[in-house]
Amino acid sequence: GAGVSQSPSNKVTEKGKDVELRCDPISGHTALYWYRQSLGQGLEFLIYFQGNSAPDKSGLPSDRFSAERTGGSVSTLTIQRTQQEDSAVYLCASSLWEGTGLYEQYFGPGTRLTVT
Amino acid sequence: DQQVKQNSPSLSVQEGRISILNCDYTNSMFDYFLWYKKYPAEGPTFLISISSIKDKNEDGRFTVFLNKSAKHLSLHIVPSQPGDSAVYFCAASGRHGGATNKLIFGTGTLLAVQP
Numbered sequence: 001g002a003g004v005s006q007s008p009s010n011k012v013t014e015k016g017k018d019v020e021l022r023c024d025p026i027s028g029h030t031a032l033y034w035y036r037q038s039l040g041q042g043l044e045f046l047i048y049f050q051g052n053s054a055p056d057k058s059g060l061p062s063d064r065f066s067a068e069r070t071g072g073s074v075s076t077l078t079i080q081r082t083q084q085e086d087s088a089v090y091l092c093a094s095s096l097w098e099g100t101g102l103y104e105q106y107f108g109p110g111t112r113l114t115v116t
Numbered sequence: 117d118q119q120v121k122q123n124s125p126s127l128s129v130q131e132g133r134i135s136i137l138n139c140d141y142t143n144s145m146f147d148y149f150l151w152y153k154k155y156p157a158e159g160p161t162f163l164i165s166i167s168s169i170k171d172k173n174e175d176g177r178f179t180v181f182l183n184k185s186a187k188h189l190s191l192h193i194v195p196s197q198p199g200d201s202a203v204y205f206c207a208a209s210g211r212h213g214g215a216t217n218k219l220i221f222g223t224g225t226l227l228a229v230q231p
Contacts, residue, residue, distance in 0.1 A: 004159070031217065033218060033219075035219075035221075040223075041223065042120075042205065042221040042222055042223040042224060043160070043205065043207075043219070043221040044221075045218045045219065045220070048217075048218050056218060059218070091159055091160070093159075093219075095217070097217070103217070104150060104162045104165055105150075105162070105217075105219060106162060107152075107159035107160045107161070107162075108159050109157075109158055109159045110158075110159050
């Protein structure tokens with residue numbers, strides 16, 4: 001079956017521009033997560049969606065970062081006024097979700113963002 | 117504050133031998149642990165997980181061991197194959213009051229399996 005897809009795969013942008021990154025989760029997965037991996041670092045949690053709501057935004061590094069999810073499916077991560085420190089691989093993951101919450105997350109291939 | 121630590125940035129093993137990757141955590145509220153494998157330019161691929169109510173989970177060549185008292189888990193790969201060469205990430209999550217199952221990742225261990 002289809003896995004998590006992300007677009008674009010690569011994005012180069014100039015400092016100060018806005019960017020939008022897209023994630024299509026696995027069909028039927030109600031939980032969606034955004035992470036990022038900076039050079040030489042582990043994966044860092046950004047935001048979590050359950051359906052269309054985001055009960056945990058604690059990982060968003062600044063108010064320049066926002067995300068939305070529509071129809072319980074596609075999600076968009078927006079970075080406004082990009083800075084060089086925003087350069088990273090942005091990864092989206094989705095999972096099933098029930099009360100126990102103990103389900104593995106499946107990752108997309110990521111979007112490599114380079115801010116020049 | 118690094119809640120999940122992988123203290124070995126790299127590991128080299130001969131084909132056919134056992135690979136042991138280690139992970140330590142500090143948050144006693146973590147109750148679900150996972151290992152992911154990552155190839156360059158790809159997203160992490162789920163390998164195996166373990167709940168805190170268990171101390172061992174096995175899936176083919178992969179076994180994860182959990183020592184809650186030591187806050188330590190390990191991934192054993194037997195026998196190791198050249199195709200196992202990748203970066204391995206340990207991750208943890210907790211369901212404490214309203215938890216979102218967000219994963220806290222270690223910094224990864226690069227495994228190289230030599231033919």
